[in-house]
Amino acid sequence: MELGDAATWAAALIATGAAVWSWRSATAANRSAVADEQMLHHQRTPQFTALVEDMNGDSTGHGGTPRLMLQLVSPQAVDSVEVELVTPETVFPPSQNGVEPGAPRRIAVRTDGAGTPVPMAVGQEARWRIAFPAVDAGPKAIPPVDVVQLVVHAAKGKARWDVLVKAPVEARQKYQGASEQFKKLNRYLTGKQ
Missing domain, CATH: 1.10.287 (Helix Hairpins)
Known part of the structure; x- marks a missing residue:
């Protein structure tokens, strides 16, 4: 070498x-x-809060119309929002913005009056009526669940997020509170404290 x-x-x-x-x-x-x-x-994942409001219900949670309220709380605005109900007992009734007409659906989109998806700024809210088909309608109807789970599909430019959100059911909270008060009153009146 x-x-x-x-x-x-x-x-x-x-x-x-x-x-x-x-x-x-x-x-x-x-x-x-x-x-x-x-x-x-x-x-950059958007954060949402949600609540199933009890519209026009009484103080015991009876007789109201459930409405899902979704609010973007952080950290930035999004270009579009689509909500998918995960809880089996819930649907979006037809004949409202963002829900396809015809029959109840599990998906709703935040839209303008013409059905075009619109952006959502921080602090803005979107609302849709929801229904619990398994529950008989009427003045004494109580939603069957305490919490409605939903997946919010949000987009900003090319970025996409799927965010699991839990929405407490206000009517159930009212009903449980009134029921507990009734039980306490009943125990007091019957002397079984």
Whole structure:
């Protein structure tokens, strides 16, 4: 082996090592960029609050019309909002903005009066009537669940988020509160404290 061959082999070995090191660095940088992008996407995830309001119901939770209220609370406005009901006992009745006509649906979209999806700013609310088909309608009807779960599909530009939101059912809270008060009164009147 001559001295020139050894120098060639050493240069080839150093070049190979540099190529491997460069590849590892590029892979690590790519993983870091992907992780940063995922973290930014997570940090920008819209936050919502929700409540199933008891419209026109009495103080015991009877006789109201349930209405889902969804509010964007942080961190930025979104271009569109679609709500999918996850709780099996719930539907969006037809004949309201954002719900396809014809029959009850499990999906509603925040729209303008013409049916075009509209943006939602921080602090803005969207409302849809909801129904509990398993419950007999009437003045004594009480929703069968304490909480309605929904998935909010929100978009901002190319970013998409699916956010699980839980909406307490106001009529159930009223009913349970009134029921508890009635039980206390009954125990007091019967002397079974």
